[in-house]
Amino acid sequence: MTEAIILEQKSTSASTNRSVSNKRLYIFPTQHGLIFALMLIVMLMGSVNYTNSMAYMLTFLLASLYIVCMLHTYRNLKGMVLKTNNAKPVFAGETAEFPLILINRTTTDRHSVVIHPWPKKRIGKRMQYRGAEYSNIVPGEIHKGTIPVMTQVRGRLRPGRLRIYSTYPLGLFRAWSYMDCSNYCLVYPKPEGSTELPQYSQDPTRDHYGEQIGADDFIGVRQYKPGDSIKNIDWKALAKEQGVLIKRFSGSGARQLLFHWGHTKHLGDNEKRLSQLALWIIIAEQEGLRYSLELPDIKIPIGNGDSHRHQSLRALALAEYGN
Amino acid sequence: MLFFRMVVGGIVFSSVFITYGTMVGRDAGVTLLVLLGGMKLLEIKAERDYFISVFIGFLLILTNFFYLQTLPISLYMGVAVLVLIASLVSFNDRGASFNLTGRIKIAAKLYVYAIPLMLIMFLLFPRVSGPLWGLPKDAQSGISGIDDEMIPGSISELILSDEVAFRVEFDGPIPERSKLYWRGPVLWHTDGFKWVPDIPDEPDLTVNYNSQALNYIVTLEPTDKNWLFSLDIPSQAAENSRLTHDLQLRTQRSVTNRTRYDLSSYVDYEMHSNDPEELQDALQLPGRYHPKTIELARSWRSEGLSDREIIERALSHFNQETFYYTLTPPIFINDNIDEFMFESRQGFCEHYAAAFTILMRAAGIPARVVTGYQGGIINPVGQYLIVYQRDAHAWTEVWLGDDGGWVRADPTSAVSPSRVTQGIESALPDTLINVPPGLFNNGFSRDLWENMSNTFDAINNRWNQWVLGYDRNRQRFFLSQLGLGDLRRKELMIGLVVMLAICLAVISYGMFSRTTVNTDKAKTWFENFKRRLSACGIQVYDYEGPQDLAIRAAKQRRDLAKSINEICQTYINVRYKGQLEFLDQLEHQIRLFKPAKNPG
Incomplete structure (x- = not known):
């Protein structure tokens, strides 16, 4: 779901207005800019006291540069278009990377723009993010980037308010604007706990259910159907231009696993239980096993593959149980 | 580190005091500033330190004018300010996308914008006669001239x-x-x-x-x-x-x-x-x-x-x-x-x-x-x-x-x-007489030298009269030349603000009016093109992109194929490849696209 803003620029076309909202641009001297202004006052007093023409001239030159710098800093962001999107899911503790597009819709080059979540949050001693920086933004070109945000807990992480700012060219002024970003990153629970998979399924008699399709012995090929695991594609056959074929294995040793909320009861803490389930899912995926997930309020039927994995982990990420 | 800094600071301050016997006044103040500027360069760590060093640089340039204000020195100081501005640009150039020339170019561009504003301020800022709080004793020194006592050899x-x-x-x-x-x-x-x-x-x-x-x-x-x-x-x-x-x-x-x-x-x-x-x-x-x-x-x-x-x-x-x-x-x-x-x-x-x-x-x-x-x-x-x-x-x-x-x-x-x-x-x-060493002391070089020094002195005199000597009287004279008569300080301040506002409005117009290209111009023209196509019987679908449209339309009207392909290609370049420089070409091509209703 893309969201977009344009900075201080009235859009004439209706088609762009629908998705791009116009944002106000703010500008104020930076800390250095305030010191500079103070210095200008001191310089002016010196010039008046000594009635020194060149001192006046220098003071006025710097004062003019100050004003001109303000205009240039403002222009450096004006008309810029910023688009964001949802980030790819990550595990808690990893860094979420929100994709970002910056477009310069003007005819002049823009420089040194920083985009970061606002207000600044810290995790321990580290900032929660490093801002995305753009050094040279050429007119008409699309500049891709990411806002990296460190994650801590599972769930939906929203960067919330983003700030886009620039102090170019002299660092005496900062122009900035905000984007209230409703994009999110799905954060899976951090995989932790025992690497040993649960030895039994809910129904021990059906533990070895997958005779036909398993992972042990090769028994032949069949036509590819959408949804088949990419791991089972017969690549050699594909290379021989025999079409997309799926290798089939006898499943004597293949297990169908059921990851049940109840299996993790001994861990006590809900978050630890979810972490354990996440770890099992990862291991099961790595080993190409089929598994189903049962949580108190949701059941995910047996399956395997990326979308199944995502569906299961998503359920874990969004699970809400009181402790 | 803090201890080291305090020791160095102590040495700086005490050596200035020992040399001048004071911490205030022109010479002592400038010496202190030079030393602090030099020391600051040694301990640059954070971004702030860069800025402070540059600011100290500006102050040093200012104090230099208390000693010398000649035209060559002023031009030289102008270059020094340019270099300092360029170094401010480099602190703010994240990712160092400019080389040295690029940074100096940007600084020069800012200069060009700043100079008219500077002139307005210089001409209209109300001047007071006499110092605000008295000049330090060493404000003038080393001046030679006629004294009011005469001993043999004094003249x-x-x-x-x-x-x-x-x-x-x-x-x-x-x-x-x-x-x-x-x-x-x-x-x-x-x-x-x-x-x-x-x-x-x-x-x-x-x-x-x-x-x-x-x-x-x-x-x-x-x-x-x-x-x-x-x-x-x-x-x-x-x-x-x-x-x-x-x-x-x-x-x-x-x-x-x-x-x-x-x-x-x-x-x-x-x-x-x-x-x-x-x-x-x-x-x-x-x-x-x-x-x-x-x-x-x-x-x-x-x-x-x-x-x-x-x-x-x-x-x-x-x-x-x-x-x-x-x-x-x-x-x-x-x-x-x-x-x-x-x-x-x-x-x-x-x-x-x-x-x-x-x-x-x-x-x-x-x-x-x-x-x-x-x-x-x-x-x-x-x-x-x-x-x-x-x-x-x-x-x-x-x-x-x-x-x-x-x-x-x-x-x-x-x-x-x-x-x-x-x-x-x-x-x-x-x-x-002042023929410099190295020039032959003959009539020709004397004349040449005299001509040069006359020209130089004439320029210098103008500079002295109009720039360095620009005081309340000169300002009054300047304003009366403009037909403004004798303005009081308050009126002068209002005039200054108004002139600055006008100048800024002109600058902003120049900066902002031409900067934004409405990228939908391309789309507007392409819509126009589609209307022209449907007018000559080619069905246009909303879901169809320019590439598909071009292929289909070209099949339908082989006589127009060339221009249709050209227009669609330019449109793709402008709108999807960001080659805004072709916008005018697109407009031109679509303007010229006037197909007959039927082929032939």
Whole structure:
């Protein structure tokens, strides 16, 4: 779901207005800019006291540069278009990377723009993010980037308010604007706990259910159907231009696993239980096993593959149980 | 680290204090700033330190102007500011996308925008006359010029100076050189060695002017003394000054800045003093000194000569005896006048003026020494007169009673007439004059050098007059030239703000009006193109992109295929590849696309 803003620029076309909202641009001297202004006052007093023409001239030159710098800093962001999107899911503790597009819709080059979540949050001693920086933004070109945000807990992480700012060219002024970003990153629970998979399924008699399709012995090929695991594609056959074929294995040793909320009861803490389930899912995926997930309020039927994995982990990420 | 910093800081502060005995004032302040700037460079860590170093740089440039404000220095400082601005750009250039030239280009661009604003501020910012809280003592130093006491050698040391004393613009033709006596301090009292002025008094004079008044404007370089120079005798005091009984122009405050003043003077006059005490002062002789000189004068008097004849006699004495006009007279040991008159007979103008005055007084004719400048060089480039320090001169004024009043008698002209008629350059050997070493000292290079230095001085003079001398009076004059008359400070401030606003509006218009391209222009034109297509019978679908449309439309109308393909390709380039430079081409192509309804 893309969201977009344009900075201080009235859009004439209706088609762009629908998705791009116009944002106000703010500008104020930076800390250095305030010191500079103070210095200008001191310089002016010196010039008046000594009635020194060149001192006046220098003071006025710097004062003019100050004003001109303000205009240039403002222009450096004006008309810029910023688009964001949802980030790819990550595990808690990893860094979420929100994709970002910056477009310069003007005819002049823009420089040194920083985009970061606002207000600044810290995790321990580290900032929660490093801002995305753009050094040279050429007119008409699309500049891709990411806002990296460190994650801590599972769930939906929203960067919330983003700030886009620039102090170019002299660092005496900062122009900035905000984007209230409703994009999110799905954060899976951090995989932790025992690497040993649960030895039994809910129904021990059906533990070895997958005779036909398993992972042990090769028994032949069949036509590819959408949804088949990419791991089972017969690549050699594909290379021989025999079409997309799926290798089939006898499943004597293949297990169908059921990851049940109840299996993790001994861990006590809900978050630890979810972490354990996440770890099992990862291991099961790595080993190409089929598994189903049962949580108190949701059941995910047996399956395997990326979308199944995502569906299961998503359920874990969004699970809400009181402790 | 903190300890180290405190130690270094302590050393810096204490060494400045030991050197200057103070922490305030120009020299000590600048030294401190230089040291702090240097130290700051050593401990740059954070972004803030870069900024602080650059700011210290700006302050150093400012303080430099308290010492030197010449045109070349100002241009040089302009470049220094540019470099500092460029370094600010590099702190803010994340990812270092510019090279050095690029950063300097950006700084230069900012400069170009800033200069009109700067000029408006410079011209309209209300000027106050005089300092806000008083200048530190060392605000002016190392200034040479005529002093108000004269000892042997005090004027000849100025002869080596190429510095300008003042410049004069005449309202009318410039009088001939032999009339250009620039009156400075008048000296009355002598102790046999040193000459000093009288206590200034109100003038009590009757002056008959026999010529037309000469109007002129003097631009005096700072002297740090409280008198002005006038051409011969001024009719009235200049602004901020008053006339004394011996027609000096005295100022209340010493001249610490370049000062401009209007005067009108007469070179042909009769000046009668009405104060008998004054005449007594003009007969003072220093006790037991100069017996031989006094004896000589008395012998003339005893011959029964009149006052005028005695003056003639004295002048012809200098002229006919073997007196030399020289910059390097021998050192006089005991009685400088007697030794000069009867032994060495080599001296400079102060020796002649002093000896002549003593002769006159001994003969009973009231006399006084006048110091100042004589002559000056006309700058043909700027049509004004430059008087250098080397034009310093001393002469005598004698009292002829009712038969003429105070009259100038210049004994130097008796010894070396060319000093007065052609200037000091002709009276002294060539080597003294300012042809720089390395240039051949022949006529050609002298002329060339003179031309160059005249041009340079003319530029310099403009610079001094209009930029460095831009004060309240100049500002008033400038505004009256614009027809604005005398604005009060408040009105001036309003004018300044209004002008700045107008200028900023123009700049912003230039910056913002052309910067934004509506990318939908391409789309607008393409919609237009689609309408033209459907008008000639080609169905247009909303879901179809330009590429598919081109293929389909080209099949349908083979006669238009070429232009359809071209237009669609340009549109793709502009809208999807961001090649905005083709926008005009797209517009042009679509304008020209006027298909007939049916093929054929």
